[in-house]
Amino acid sequence: MEQVLQQFRDRIAAAHAARTPLLLRGGGSKDWYGQASEGEVFDTRAYHGIVDYEPSELVVTARCGTPLAELEAALAAQNQMLAFEPPHFGPGATVGGMVAAGLSGPRRQGAGALRDFVLGVDLVDGRGELLHFGGQVMKNVAGYDVSRLMAGALGTLGLLTRVSLKVLPRPVRETTLVFELGQQEALDKLNAWGGRALPLSSSAWQDGRLALRLSGANAAVSAATRELGGETMPEPDRFWHDLREQRSAFFAGAGEGNGLWRLALPTICPPLALPGRQLIEWGGGQRWLRSEDGLDAGAIRAAAAAHGGHATLFRGGDKRLGVFAPLQPALARVHQRLKESFDPAGIFNRARMYNEL
Numbered sequence: 219m220e221q222v223l224q225q226f227r228d229r230i231a232a233a234h235a236a237r238t239p240l241l242l243r244g245g246g247s248k249d250w251y252g253q254a255s256e257g258e259v260f261d262t263r264a265y266h267g268i269v270d271y272e273p274s275e276l277v278v279t280a281r282c283g284t285p286l287a288e289l290e291a292a293l294a295a296q297n298q299m300l301a302f303e304p305p306h307f308g309p310g311a312t313v314g315g316m317v318a319a320g321l322s323g324p325r326r327q328g329a330g331a332l333r334d335f336v337l338g339v340d341l342v343d344g345r346g347e348l349l350h351f352g353g354q355v356m357k358n359v360a361g362y363d364v365s366r367l368m369a370g371a372l373g374t375l376g377l378l379t380r381v382s383l384k385v386l387p388r389p390v391r392e393t394t395l396v397f398e399l400g401q402q403e404a405l406d407k408l409n410a411w412g413g414r415a416l417p418l419s420s421s422a423w424q425d426g427r428l429a430l431r432l433s434g435a436n437a438a439v440s441a442a443t444r445e446l447g448g449e450t451m452p453e454p455d456r457f458w459h460d461l462r463e464q465r466s467a468f469f470a471g472a473g474e475g476n477g478l479w480r481l482a483l484p485t486i487c488p489p490l491a492l493p494g495r496q497l498i499e500w501g502g503g504q505r506w507l508r509s510e511d512g513l514d515a516g517a518i519r520a521a522a523a524a525h526g527g528h529a530t531l532f533r534g535g536d537k538r539l540g541v542f543a544p545l546q547p548a549l550a551r552v553h554q555r556l557k558e559s560f561d562p563a564g565i566f567n568r569a570r571m572y573n574e575l
Contacts, residue, residue: 227348243259246308247308251321257565278385320369328420336382345562389419390434396430416432542572
């Protein structure tokens with residue numbers, strides 16, 4: 219694998235010298251995410267494999283081209299998991315693409331986001347230099363913030379070659395409860411339950427129906443089930459898997475018309491008066507909007523900003539309007555300085571996040 223890595227570094231150094239843009243790509247399962255990028259395709263899958271995994275330490279290190287399914291299978295064999303439940307969006311998903319996209323699934327509500335589990339990364343910068351940040355232990359501090367910075371950067375700062383992740387044991391027991399509730403009532407309940415010692419790992423509300431996943435020890439799940447009531451959902455694993463992979467009925471045809479919007483909001487935010495269908499996750503913190511009534515991007519972003527949140531055009535729609543929320547001038551300067559530091563020639567995934575990057 220060292221020969222493959224050296225080939226990667228040589229190609230990047232040559233692209234830097236010639237200022238040739240490169241489009242970093244693993245399995246291509248998230249090619250649609252973000253803005254249209256440009257450059258020669260740089261396939262990362264040749265650099266693959268789990269480098270180090272010690273179940274008792276709850277840490278795994280894998281190369282960027284490692285299939286995500288392979289990593290999850292290795293963890294499952296030890297009754298462990300990636301607690302942030304990353305979506306695959308296709309059979310070709312890789313570890314590098316997972317971190318670069320920075321996306322988390324339904325379990326993020328109880329476990330935390332992907333970036334919270336990144337302990338360290340190896341990165342080839344825009345000059346072809348191999349950099350190391352963070353480590354393989356949860357108490358390592360040096361470079362930790364830089365490692366987390368790579369989560370969700372969409373490959374715009376460099377090529378992630380290796381990543382160390384914190385993993386967790388799988389829950390002893392899980393149960394999913396279903397409640398018939400209106401949107402405001404569901405949000406009120408979720409905020410009230412979120413402040414209590416309940417083994418709540420995931421939630422999803424849509425069309426007057428709230429699903430609540432409880433995960434933990436037998437005694438804790440049993441006690442919470444008795445206390446909360448509701449009906450027990452049959453085949454809950456399929457429900458949460460389809461939600462994670464956006465295969466549920468709500469997402470069918472998503473991306474058509476005005477597109478699928480992802481809104482990040484405070485959990486206490488009231489229902490948004492926006493036309494279109496909505497699905498609410500993460501206790502109210504993540505809200506999906508499928509609007510087919512001509513509502514423009516400005517109105518959606520203004521509604522989110524009015525409540526202290528932001529909106530992302532997740533699938534479909536007119537990407538010329540910008541996929542991600544526009545940056546304030548001060549934050550835009552920070553992004554620009556980071557880009558110049560890691561990728562001075564601007565060769566990596568040009569315009570994947572913002573046109574000026």
